[in-house]
Amino acid sequence: MEFIQLNELILSKYDDHYTKLKVIFERTIELIETHHPDEIAIEAPFFGKNVQSMLKLGRAQGVAMAAGLSRQIPITEYEPKKIKMAITGNGNASKEQVAKMLQQLLGLKELPKNLDSTDGLAAAVCHFFNSGKVTGAKSYSGWDAFVKQNEERVKK
DSSP, rough: OOOOOOOOOOOOOOHHHHHHHHHHHHHHHHHHHHOOOSEEEEEEOOOEEEEEEHHHHHHHHHHHOOOOHHTTTEEEEEHHHHHHHHSSOOTOOOOOHHHHHHHHTTTSOOOOSSSHHHHHHHHHHHHHHHTSTTOOOOOSSSSHHHHHGGGGGSOO
C-alpha cells in the first residue's frame, strides 16, 4: 500500500489572512515536490450560510489550486455530496461516517483527532474511484445496485 499522509495546517497562529494563504501555498508546493503527484483532487467550494467563511475557504482552495497549476498538475474538483457518496454511498453522510469508511477502506490503524484532515483523503479516494483506474472493479449506480450484485458479501 502507498504511504498515506494526513496533515492539518494550524493557521490560527497567524493573524494576517494573507500570511495564512502564503503558508497554504508554500505547504502545497512542498507536498508536491515531496510526493510528485500526477493529479490533484480537491473539494469544490460549497454554499454555506456564513459568507465570510465561504470567501476565506474559496481563497484557501484557490491558492492550493494555484500551487498545483504552477507545477502543471491537473486538478479535479468534486462536490462535497459526490465525495460523501463515493466513500459511503450516502451524499449526506457525516464527517464521522466518511472517516470511519476511509479507515475501513484503507486499513488505517487510527483516525486523526480532527477529522477535517480526512477531507482531503476523501477527495483523493473519490477521485481514484472516479478515474477508472480501479482494475477489475465493477461500476455501480449506488449501494442498492452493489448489494443486488454482491448478495454473498452482505451480512444479513
